[in-house]
Amino acid sequence: MTFQAPEASKRQKSRAAYAAFTQGIERLCHTDPGARAALRAGLRRDLDHPRTRPMHRLLTPRLPEGCDDKTAQAHYTVAALIAAQPRHAFSPGQADDDEDTADEHGAARKQVPQQEGEPDEDAVPPGPAPYGSSFGATLGQAVIAKGTPMRKSAAENRINLLTRQSLRGIHLHLPAAVNQVRTTGAAIDWGQLLADLVDWPHQSGRISRRWLQDFYRITAGTDQD
Template sequence: MPQSTSTAPAPSKKPSRPSDRFVAYVHDLCQSKRTRAELRRGLALPVERCNYLHRYLVPWVTGAYPDGLHADARRAHYAVAALIAARPRTARDADTAAGSSPGDTDTDWYKRANLGAALGQAVNKGVLKPATAESTLHLMSRQSADAIHPGLPALTRQLLTGGVAVDWAVLLEHLSWWDRDRDRIATAWLESYFRITSAEAAPDDTDRPETSNPPEENE
């Protein structure tokens, strides 16, 4: 009788990008109700006013970036941690059921959904009106990071409540470099938005009635 061989479970794949690892770390922190509440206290605040977040984020940031982060990137990490902690319960339950944080780490980085793509999905699902989403994108494309941060809690909550996922790692990197590369990032958001909304609006060729060629005249 052949011996049965037990196969060890494959180890979970560790995200390779620091932004993905940070998001996974924050999701783990949010398993604690108390920690989640303390992280939420940093919503829309500058780092200097996030006193309750330092104990959780400083050790991770120091370990991942021994040389430190520039000020914009540091604020982006604190902001995204607070946003993840502030997810509505339906979004937290969906993440738990999926067994991972939103954001397909196996997908090519430049194909992952940015904030513009999320807004496009929200329009297609009826969560946002097109005029509202487009106005939001055009306004943000003219603003500094300091002006964008205060509006993110309400915007991301509306998306998540409507069942639209946010790729936190992509948002983290975009916020980190926004003031230094705003035009490129804003263009990517707008292109993603219109690509998604136009794809939804485009008629399906298979649904079009067939048209026959007009009969040729007899010579």
């Protein structure tokens, strides 16, 4: 029997839901150009802006049940950021491939007999799933990217700006930061970004610290330009 702390279980479920939301938006944007245009129009818009009205039809069924406006705004912002990517950025088959691979691994594990004396892994309480890649880590990866990296000074200015923002400010400043990162080819963990935006109203200090620590950990060996 597996025992798990309620808070850890809640975090894991939330992360899975955020990942499912962002993967669903990526698939939608790939298959429906009209939906992609409607979502892209929501950049830097609040929930009641006229330009966000077409988004309600697309996103309302995907929102957590009973979520408040701040949580909804986080989902709308991330959906708009995903939709603003170039069309070639979407790979709808990736999620299905990952699910198939996971199923295969699970089936293979069931077929392997447990050796006598080996501990039953199901009886070991797992720790909470690790956090995904923060946006600070993404900016760090943009600095060390091959080809056309982001200047370290520019990335440092950007992350210092982002981590000083209020809730409204972070939603307004993220699009420009995402555009800068996108030119370097650094990957963005949309699910983790969504989680951080949802938590920003009451955990902005912790999230900002993690973004800064991840950024400086990755760029520690690079020269300041």
